[in-house]
Amino acid sequence: MNDLRIPFLSNWVQRQAAEAVLEERSSTLANPDSWLVDWLTDGEPASSGILVNENTALHSTAVFACVRILAETIASLPLQLYQQRKQGGKEVAYSHPLHSILHDSPNEEMTAFVFIETLMGHLATWGNAYAEIEWDGAGRVIGLWPLRPDQTWVNRDANGAIWYHTIIQRTGDAVVLPAYRVLHIPGLGFDGLKGYSPISKQREAIGLTLATEKYGATYFGNGARPGGVIESTRKIGDQAAIDRLRNQWHDMHSGLQKQHRIAILEEGMQYKQIGLPPEDSQFLETRKFQLGEIARIFRVPPHMIGDLERSTNNNIEHQSIEFVMHTIRPWVVRWEQAIKLKLLTRPERKKYQALFNVNGLMRGDYKSRQEGLNIMRQNGIINANTWLEMEDMNPIDGPEGEAYLVNGNMTPVNATGKGGEQSGQAERNPINPDPGKQAGSP
Structure with a gap:
């Protein structure tokens, strides 16, 4: 019997199978692992019927705007390595090899901005950011390489050691990395090991946002016309005739490109429009409300994603300052402490620390x-x-x-x-x- 391979499944499943072998575990349809469930189902649909996962959520303009604001804002902040001075205070540690990796380029393919933007985007969507740490023979960090959060799994073995099962994007190899080989920045989580995905936890709110956008697109795809009925003073005929008339009417008048066509009705027929316009059905109000909902999830001021309804020149400045204090600052602390823990040796942690400069955002x-x-x-x-x-x-x-x-x-x-x-x-x-x-x- 020939070996049967499905091309579009082959590479991914083979890598996952290899990763499962490395973990010495098995995954079957009767007892599937989480990666297999996620891959086969592609996430869960919300009650609105819309499939919501970290990729489809970005189809929402509000979600995409929030993720982009967080990623670009953090990436635009200068990140430098500082060392303590004997006389007090601190100064930039230009001579330390880690400084250029954090401030200029973490590897030969990426700038520091692109690297931080990528990992912050992962944090804002998956709730976790991972990067492979490249060490030299002297125990110094010489490179950082982003890892896909949807292809990286972290767990603790029977001895309490933390391991990361992942796929190296440069080679496609499934590997198991010890904790010292991975820079892991987790978001909010309750086990201290892995952060929650904001998209997964807020699936219903994001699903409603996507549903309203899809409804609006479908509405205008129908020529911005709600449904209607054709009334007749005489019997039209059998069901086949009724279906034929309905299909002909739909083909002639449905869609933006078919608006304002002249309709010719047979004797005794009359078209009556039914349904409510979007304003009356609170369609627009729902969309406005969902902007605030999405902004609330990511703790982004509504005016930053285009909702200026309750914004003034005075409160925008205060909202921007609060954005730095209550949104950017917690993310910055997560980054700084993860860098200190994973990229500096224990003796170095007493002397060095990585800091983002947020003063520019507080200028007023x-x-x-x-x-x-x-x-x-x-x-x-x-x-x-x-x-x-x-x-x-x-x-x-x-x-x-x-x-x-x-x-x-x-x-x-x-x-x-x-x-x-x-x-x-x-x-x-x-x-x-x-x-x-x-x-x-x-």
């Missing part, structure tokens, strides 16, 4: 930003060059740009009543004791 309007910087400048918190750097401007050459200034009228609390005010002399500036080097703000 120009006038308010300059007023805030001026307050820090006058209180000796920043110098002129730090101010200029925050505004993406070139520094001032010479020591003047590095000088720190404080308001000359400020006096330490413990000096009050001890000659500070009676002498009429300003307190000596402890940061810049030479008053001759004080310069104005930039």
